[in-house]
Amino acid sequence: MKSSRAESGAGQGAQAGQVVLLGCGFVADLYMRSLAAMPSITVAGVWDQDADRLRAFCDFWGLPARASLADLLDRAPGALVLNLTNPHAHFDTSRACLQAGRHVYSEKPLAMTLKQAKELHALAGEKGLMLASAPCSAxxxxxxxxxxxxxxxxxxxxxxxxxxxxxxxxxxxxxxxxxxxxxxxxxxxxxxxxxxxxxxxxxxxxxxxxxxxxxxxxxxxxxxxxxxxxxxxxxxxxxxxxxxxxxxxxxxxxxxxxxxxxxxxxxxxxxxxxxxxxxxxxxxxxxxxxxxxxxxxxxxxxxxxxxxxxxxPTHPKVKRWGAAAMNFMLGPAEVLEALHQGRPCRMxxxxxxxxxxxxxxxxxxxxxxxxxxxxxxxxxxxxxxxxx
Structure with missing residues (x-):
């Protein structure tokens, strides 16, 4: 997939309130629970390298599974990427999404080394893309x-x-x-x-x-x-x-x-x-x-x-699950809103x-x-x- 193609629509899907989920492990379910309180945001696709996990997650939530990372990005031009992969994979996966011209909201940490984090930051700046990091409880x-x-x-x-x-x-x-x-x-x-x-x-x-x-x-x-x-x-x-x-x-x-x-x-x-x-x-x-x-x-x-x-009112709340009662989608919602309004993102x-x-x-x-x-x-x- 050529980055120029992705960049041409980098903000369109995001401004329309679309996200795609990269990774569907334990934390992805917490994002889905939060999405239930954010009806203006839709999931346009999901991909995980574990085919069994991908199938179980998409069947449970009724979401469209994609065949690869390239397929995930191609099928939803411009949608905000929620990087929910394991921490040690954050750098490689976020870099691939940024190189494809996509805005990224990454689960914590942004990267496992400062060198990697600075590389992602520089790449996002070079391409004029948003690169936000959880947690969003602030x-x-x-x-x-x-x-x-x-x-x-x-x-x-x-x-x-x-x-x-x-x-x-x-x-x-x-x-x-x-x-x-x-x-x-x-x-x-x-x-x-x-x-x-x-x-x-x-x-x-x-x-x-x-x-x-x-x-x-x-x-x-x-x-x-x-x-x-x-x-x-x-x-x-x-x-x-x-x-x-x-x-x-x-x-x-x-x-x-x-x-x-x-x-x-x-x-x-x-x-x-x-x-x-x-x-x-x-x-x-x-x-x-x-x-x-x-x-x-x-x-x-x-x-x-x-x-x-x-x-x-303040913001949509979610019910307690385990030790937490947090709306994990407040961060992605802030990124989407900033893109839609053309303003600086708080995150x-x-x-x-x-x-x-x-x-x-x-x-x-x-x-x-x-x-x-x-x-x-x-x-x-x-x-x-x-x-x-």
């Missing part, structure tokens, strides 16, 4: 509520942030019983090889970068604390702790693990009190503010924090690249990396219209 109601609270100074000047993405002692979980709607098993070997930092850090990094803009310096450490995981290694670190220094934001500590007890809190400590959210994977999670007070000489946060809410190419660099710096820090200066940058994200 567009969700909880993140946008916290962003609004920061902009309006409810807690005063933010001084420090503690963010936790600990998932429990996952190697002892019943993960072999975790099946998606269409029957795909949770890819435990791939998850352990990719690592919880690459898989999960973005859920709070995107929130933070959307509010404060680029990270200037990462000071992190990472380690493998559980060496005998099931499957074929080598396995990635399963615990990381990072201090993030922003150009225009408070110092943040971010922890990721599949070792420590489940904790998905984020706490923003300001001059007047503390903003909190306890569930990173719930778009509609409660956001609270506890003002600081002195009671009988004791300094404390108010024991009955105030719940903060944005005017409704920009620069945002995707910077998110990848910061994540890789944390994941690969090890014991001796020390302070790492970031080489990429991006701008803070424009708030959603309903959160201004």
């Amino acid at each position: 567009l969700g109601e909880a993140a946008q509520t916290l962003g609004h609270a920061l902009r309006t100074g409810i807690a005063g000047t933010p001084r420090a942030i503690y963010a936790e993405l600990d998932d429990g002692f996952i190697p002892q979980a019943a993960y072999r019983k975790w099946l998606s709607d269409s029957g795909a098993p949770w890819p435990y070997e791939d998850e352990f090889r990719t690592g919880c930092t690459m898989e999960h850090a973005g859920y709070y990094l995107t929130w933070l970068i959307s509010w404060f803009g680029p990270v200037r310096t990462v000071v992190a450490a990472s380690a493998e604390t559980i060496p005998d995981k099931e499957g074929t290694g080598p396995f990635a670190p399963d615990l990381s702790v990072a201090m993030l220094f922003f150009d225009k934001g408070p110092v943040t500590r971010l922890t990721c693990s599949i070792t420590a007890p489940h904790d998905h809190r984020i706490r923003i400590v300001g001059d007047k009190g503390v903003l909190s959210c306890a569930a990173a994977w719930d778009n509609a999670a409660k956001v609270t503010f506890a003002r600081r007070l002195t009671l009988r000489r004791r300094l404390m946060e108010h024991p009955f924090p105030r719940t903060l809410r944005l005017p409704q 920009s190419n620069d945002f995707a690249l910077h998110l990848t660099e910061v994540t890789l710096a944390i994941q690969n820090a090890g014991e001796t990396a020390g302070a790492q200066s970031m080489t990429t940058t991006c701008t803070a994200m424009e708030p959603m219209p309903w959160a201004r």
Whole structure:
């Protein structure tokens, strides 16, 4: 397939609300659950190199299977490609789609190395294409509520942030019983090889970068604390702790693990009190503010924090499935809308690249990396219209 042919229609299908799914493993079912809440977006085709998985997925959801990647792109000129392949395949598959002149929305991570991510970013820029990366929960109601609270100074000047993405002692979980709607098993070997930092850090990094803009310096450490995981290694670190220094934001500590007890809190400590959210994977999670007070000489946060809410409606919600209640299609919908309106995308190419660099710096820090200066940058994200 010649790229000139694809480029000529690069935005047409996307502007019409069409997507194609590249890969139909475990995460693809979560996208399909979210699509049920987004009737303006249609799936124009699906392809996976595993023929049995492709058949099971398309039969379950009633979607058209394609014979190859070239067939997938040819049969839906201009449709936005949702790259839902395994992480180690993201670079090759996204590059092939970009070379064919197609806009790409990639599941996290954008690539497994910074060199690869920069190559994809340069290729997208050269061809005038959008290259966005999950996760998209920064567009969700909880993140946008916290962003609004920061902009309006409810807690005063933010001084420090503690963010936790600990998932429990996952190697002892019943993960072999975790099946998606269409029957795909949770890819435990791939998850352990990719690592919880690459898989999960973005859920709070995107929130933070959307509010404060680029990270200037990462000071992190990472380690493998559980060496005998099931499957074929080598396995990635399963615990990381990072201090993030922003150009225009408070110092943040971010922890990721599949070792420590489940904790998905984020706490923003300001001059007047503390903003909190306890569930990173719930778009509609409660956001609270506890003002600081002195009671009988004791300094404390108010024991009955105030719940903060944005005017409704905000965005389509999805029901909880497993540990998450997230609309995975908020990101693709933002890309499609930006193409249709001819405006900059909130989930920009620069945002995707910077998110990848910061994540890789944390994941690969090890014991001796020390302070790492970031080489990429991006701008803070424009708030959603309903959160201004």
